[in-house]
Every structure is written in C-alpha cells, then in structure tokens.
Amino acid sequence: MKVKECASCLAASRLYGDGETEITGLQADSRRVKPGDLFICLPGFTVDGHDFAPQAAANGASALVCERRLDIDLPQIVVDDCRFAMAVLSNAFFGSPSSRMRMIGVTGTNGKTTTTYLIERIMQDQNIKTGLIGTIQMRYDGQTFPASGTTQESLELQRTLSDMAQKGVQCCVMEVSSHALQQGRVKGTDYRTAIFTNLTQDHLDYHHTMEEYRAVKGLFFSRLGNVISPWKEERKYAVLNADDEASAYFAAQTAAEVITYGIDSPANVRASQISITSKGTFFHVDTFKGETDISLRMVGKFNVYNALAAITAALLEDVPLEEIKASLESVAGVAGRVESVDEGQDFAVIVDYAHTPDGLENVLRAVCEFATGRVLTVFGCGGDRDTTKRPLMGKIAAKYSDHVFVTSDNPRTEDPQLILKDIEAGLQEDGVAQDRYDMIVDRREAIRKAIEMASPSDVVLIAGKGHETYQLIGGVVHDFDDRVVAKEVIRGRSY
Numbered sequence: 001m002k003v004k005e006c007a008s009c010l011a012a013s014r015l016y017g018d019g020e021t022e023i024t025g026l027q028a029d030s031r032r033v034k035p036g037d038l039f040i041c042l043p044g045f046t047v048d049g050h051d052f053a054p055q056a057a058a059n060g061a062s063a064l065v066c067e068r069r070l071d072i073d074l075p076q077i078v079v080d081d082c083r084f085a086m087a088v089l090s091n092a093f094f095g096s097p098s099s100r101m102r103m104i105g106v107t108g109t110n111g112k113t114t115t116t117y118l119i120e121r122i123m124q125d126q127n128i129k130t131g132l133i134g135t136i137q138m139r140y141d142g143q144t145f146p147a148s149g150t151t152q153e154s155l156e157l158q159r160t161l162s163d164m165a166q167k168g169v170q171c172c173v174m175e176v177s178s179h180a181l182q183q184g185r186v187k188g189t190d191y192r193t194a195i196f197t198n199l200t201q202d203h204l205d206y207h208h209t210m211e212e213y214r215a216v217k218g219l220f221f222s223r224l225g226n227v228i229s230p231w232k233e234e235r236k237y238a239v240l241n242a243d244d245e246a247s248a249y250f251a252a253q254t255a256a257e258v259i260t261y262g263i264d265s266p267a268n269v270r271a272s273q274i275s276i277t278s279k280g281t282f283f284h285v286d287t288f289k290g291e292t293d294i295s296l297r298m299v300g301k302f303n304v305y306n307a308l309a310a311i312t313a314a315l316l317e318d319v320p321l322e323e324i325k326a327s328l329e330s331v332a333g334v335a336g337r338v339e340s341v342d343e344g345q346d347f348a349v350i351v352d353y354a355h356t357p358d359g360l361e362n363v364l365r366a367v368c369e370f371a372t373g374r375v376l377t378v379f380g381c382g383g384d385r386d387t388t389k390r391p392l393m394g395k396i397a398a399k400y401s402d403h404v405f406v407t408s409d410n411p412r413t414e415d416p417q418l419i420l421k422d423i424e425a426g427l428q429e430d431g432v433a434q435d436r437y438d439m440i441v442d443r444r445e446a447i448r449k450a451i452e453m454a455s456p457s458d459v460v461l462i463a464g465k466g467h468e469t470y471q472l473i474g475g476v477v478h479d480f481d482d483r484v485v486a487k488e489v490i491r492g493r494s495y
C-alpha cells in the first residue's frame with residue numbers, strides 16, 4: 001500500500017512528503033517497528049506515541065500518522081484522531097476482513113463472555129467454522145490465543161480477523177467493550193448482528209456517568225449498518241434486551257432491524273416457566289420460529305438472559321430452534337462463571353467472575369435460590385477502576401450473605417487496605433454487624449478462612465476473578481487462581 005492510498009482512506013487528513021512511498025505494515029508501538037512500517041502515533045493515556053516517532057524512524061518506519069507535524073524526515077499523514085485513523089487504516093490494510101465473515105458482536109456490562117461462548121457452540125455444532133474473541137481467550141481454526149483484554153486494539157483486531165478469514169472462518173463472535181467503542185477499536189468492522197446484554201454500573205472511572213456510559217454503548221447500535229459491503233448484501237440486526245430500559249434508547253438510534261428478547265416484558269424471543277436448581281436452569285422459550293423447553297446446565301436467571309440472546313442471534317443465522325436447544329443443553333458452563341470447585345467436600349464452593357454490583361447481586365441471588373445452608377462470600381474490587389462500585393458491592397455482599405470476607409481483587413497500583421476500606425464503607429452504612437464480616441487483604445488467606453468456616457450444606461462464593469490465573473499487585477503479576485487456591489485449601493482441611 002502506498003502512503004497516498006493510506007491518506008485517501010482518512011477523511012480530512014493532510015499528507016506531507018512523498019505519497020508514493022510504500023508501506024509494508026502498520027505499527028503503533030515504536031519498539032516493534034520493522035523497516036517499511038507505517039508508525040501511528042497514539043496519544044495514550046499514560047504516554048504520547050508522538051514522543052516515540054524518532055525511535056520508530058530509527059527502526060526503519062517508512063511514514064508516520066500523527067496529530068501534529070513532527071520534525072522528522074518521513075512522509076507524514078496528519079489527522080485529527082490517530083486512534084480512529086488506526087481503525088480505518090487497519091481495516092483497509094487488511095482488506096476489510098470482517099466483510100468476509102458473519103460478524104456477531106456482543107456488548108453490555110455483564111454477560112458478554114458467556115453469550116459469545118453459547119453462540120460459538122451453536123454455530124460450531126452447525127459445522128460453521130467459528131472464531132471467538134473475548135476476555136478469556138481468542139480461538140479459531142483449532143488454535144487458542146491468550147486475550148490481552150476484552151476487545152483488542154483495532155490494529156490487532158483487524159490482523160486477527162484477517163487471519164481468521166484466511167483460515168476459512170465463516171462466523172466470528174466477539175465481545176465489544178465500552179472502552180473499545182469509545183476508542184473506536186471496532187470502527188469499520190462490519191457487524192451483521194449487534195447484541196446488547198444489559199447496562200448497569202461499572203467503569204465510571206472511565207465513562208464518568210451512566211449517561212455517558214450508555215451513550216458510548218449506543219455507538220455500537222447507531223453505527224450498525226453504516227458499513228455496507230457491496231458484495232455482502234445483508235440485513236443488520238440489533239438484538240436488544242427488552243427488560244433493560246437502555247434498550248429503548250438503542251432502538252431509537254439504530255437503522256438496523258430490532259429484535260428483542262426478555263423475560264418480564266413482551267419480546268420476540270421470550271422465556272417463561274423458569275426454574276433454577278443448584279445443577280441448572282429450566283425454561284420455556286417462545287420465539288418467532290417456534291417454541292421449546294430448554295434445560296441449561298448453567299445456573300442463575302442471568303444465564304437465561306444470556307441463553308435468550310444466543311438463541312436470538314442463532315435464529316437470525318437460520319439455525320433451527322431444536323438444534324439451538326441441543327447445543328445450549330450441551331454446554332457445561334464457562335470457565336470461571338459459576339464454576340464449582342468439587343473436591344468431594346460436603347459444602348459447595350463456587351468461583352465466579354462477578355466484578356460489578358449487578359453481577360454480584362445476580363450470582364448471589366442465584367446462590368440463595370438453591371443454598372440450604374449459609375452463604376459465605378469472598379470478594380474484593382479491582383484497583384485503578386471504578387471506585388464508586390466498591391461500597392455498593394459491599395452492601396450487596398452483606399445483603400445476600402451470612403458472612404462476608406472482604407479481600408483483594410487485583411489492587412494494581414492502589415493500596416489494597418484502602419480498597420477494602422472503600423468496600424467496608426458500604427457495610428458500615430448499612431449497619432452490618434462487625435461479626436458478620438472479616439477484612440483480610442491476602443486473598444489466599446481470605447479463601448482459607450471462608451472454607452474453614454464452612455459447615456455441611458453451606459455455599460462459599462469466591463467472586464471477582466473467575467478464570468483469571470494471576471493477581472496484579474503493584475506492578476507485579478503473581479500467579480493466582482481462585483479455583484486452584486480453593487482446591488488446595490479444601491484438600492488441606494481436616495474434617
């Protein structure tokens with residue numbers, strides 16, 4: 001690709017220098033620039049990529065994309081917003097790979113990973129080669145790659161989609177985070193179906209207010225249908241949760257066809273007769289393509305919503321309802337989502353990724369539905385993230401638990417003690433008695449204390465880290481897996 005071709009992809013850009021220069025790759029990290037790469041100077045949240053343009057030039061960059069002219073002797077494309085430019089360029093450079101696949105995107109505060117896993121299973125059971133991108137991992141064509149976050153940066157995303165398309169992937173189901181939408185990471189990606197799970201409090205450190213958070217999520221639906229491939233004439237669908245009030249806002253913004261799912265409100269795909277046990281969830285579903293009964297092996301009313309979203313997306317891909325049912329019923333669960341740790345003990349231990357007030361409330365409600373003994377909850381909140389959710393989660397934990405162990409999640413650069421104090425403020429506000437909770441900074445110790453406290457029939461819920469296999473304390477990544485720690489403690493416990 002020539003520099004002038006890159007410039008012509010970018011509306012309102014200004015090109016300085018030789019437009020005939022060939023670029024052979026794109027790169028936004030100066031340390032990884034190879035000769036011939038176009039270096040994109042991202043003004044980051046911590047450092048400014050423009051400051052690394054000299055290093056990129058020294059490493060052989062052939063041109064720059066920047067937000068101001070730099071005193072460097074290389075062709076330069078000056079744009080208003082380098083992150084958006086990176087998305088557009090990456091899409092063009094890799095030949096619009098999303099246009100060569102059925103793209104299903106899932107956004108919402110909670111339930112994205114679970115919903116994508118369900119859709120992946122349904123599509124794969126149809127012998128449709130399916131790729132998955134999300135929080136736990138990326139996988140396609142028999143290979144698994146670690147995830148660097150929930151939604152990749154645009155450059156990595158388009159590279160991944162291009163590799164998927166080359167390997168014959170026909171359908172890609174991916175999580176689309178609000179950070180990704182705000183930063184334009186998925187700009188230019190041609191979704192056929194955009195799914196909304198729910199909107200509840202999280203990430204207010206980044207989005208400031210719920211209105212702003214909702215508006216950012218809305219970008220997914222307002223942009224749906226903006227990307228029309230000439231060779232891919234197809235309808236676009238916004239799959240919305242009828243029971244979430246944000247859906248009306250998204251419906252009003254989208255040009256796509258709106259299909260709804262829900263339990264309490266009228267919807268195109270609606271569940272009824274829900275019953276939840278410790279082993280799974282039963283429900284009846286009425287759809288625009290027939291009705292059936294489904295026995296999920298996953299617990300919690302929230303998983304009925306995730307299943308409904310998956311059913312709706314799959315019906316839109318023309319998968320027969322009975323085959324959707326068979327696929328859903330075969331899913332044993334998703335790693336770190338209401339995952340049982342079973343070492344033959346006479347009480348239950350559940351590891352779950354609930355890290356928002358709504359997630360925690362939902363999982364605790366589910367636990368309370370089947371717990372016959374006490375509910376003992378171990379949880380914390382991540383550092384360098386929304387601080388306002390901490391007291392709320394403290395209140396919720398106490399409301400549904402007999403005893404709470406407030407502990408560390410990933411403290412990152414914050415003082416762990418202070419994070420625990422923020423959570424405790426919620427407990428104190430509600431007047432929770434001091435003998436109903438413990439504050440234990442060391443997560444391993446907190447898990448140990450909870451398991452030691454458990455009597456037959458009790459449920460120990462360890463929330464917040466789910467599938468994570470590490471703990472971030474200060475700048476250091478420690479090996480840590482709630483499931484492994486819980487197993488070790490159970491094995492070491494004397495009965």
Ligand SMILES: CC(=O)N[C@H]1[C@@H](OP(=O)(O)OP(=O)(O)OC[C@H]2O[C@@H](n3ccc(=O)[nH]c3=O)[C@H](O)[C@@H]2O)O[C@H](CO)[C@@H](O)[C@@H]1O[C@H](C)C(=O)N[C@@H](C)C(=O)N[C@H](CCC(=O)O)C(=O)O
Nearest residue numbers: 028029030042044045046047049052149150151177178179
């Ligand atoms: C807030 C945020 O989204 N930050 C992302 C952002 O980081 P940043 O802007 O701070 O990057 P930076 O370190 O300032 O660097 C700026 C530029 O200089 C470049 N650089 C830097 C150093 C150098 O020597 N040379 C060089 O060229 C960098 O490559 C970069 O292009 O750009 C980085 C790389 O492009 C991302 O890795 C990083 O995600 C961080 C790790 C992060 O924690 N993101 C979270 C908040 C996030 O995005 N989470 C959502 C899920 C949320 C949810 O829904 O639950 C997600 O989708 O993962």
Ligand SMILES: Nc1ncnc2c1ncn2[C@@H]1O[C@H](COP(=O)(O)OP(=O)(O)OP(=O)(O)O)[C@@H](O)[C@H]1O
Nearest residue numbers: 109110111112113114135302352353354359362363
């Ligand atoms: N539909 C839902 N509504 C509310 N809570 C949910 C829902 N689905 C899952 N949860 C809760 O949220 C936790 C995270 O679920 P999941 O990983 O599917 O969400 P996510 O949206 O992918 O999260 P992330 O933003 O971290 O990527 C689960 O462990 C569960 O406690």
Ligand SMILES: N[C@H](CCC[C@H](N)C(=O)O)C(=O)O
Nearest residue numbers: 355381382385409410464465
């Ligand atoms: N995607 C979420 C994950 C939070 C998981 C929790 N364990 C934490 O570290 O806060 C975030 O980045 O806010």
Ligand SMILES: [Mg+2]
Nearest residue numbers: 112113135150
């Ligand atoms: Mg996720």
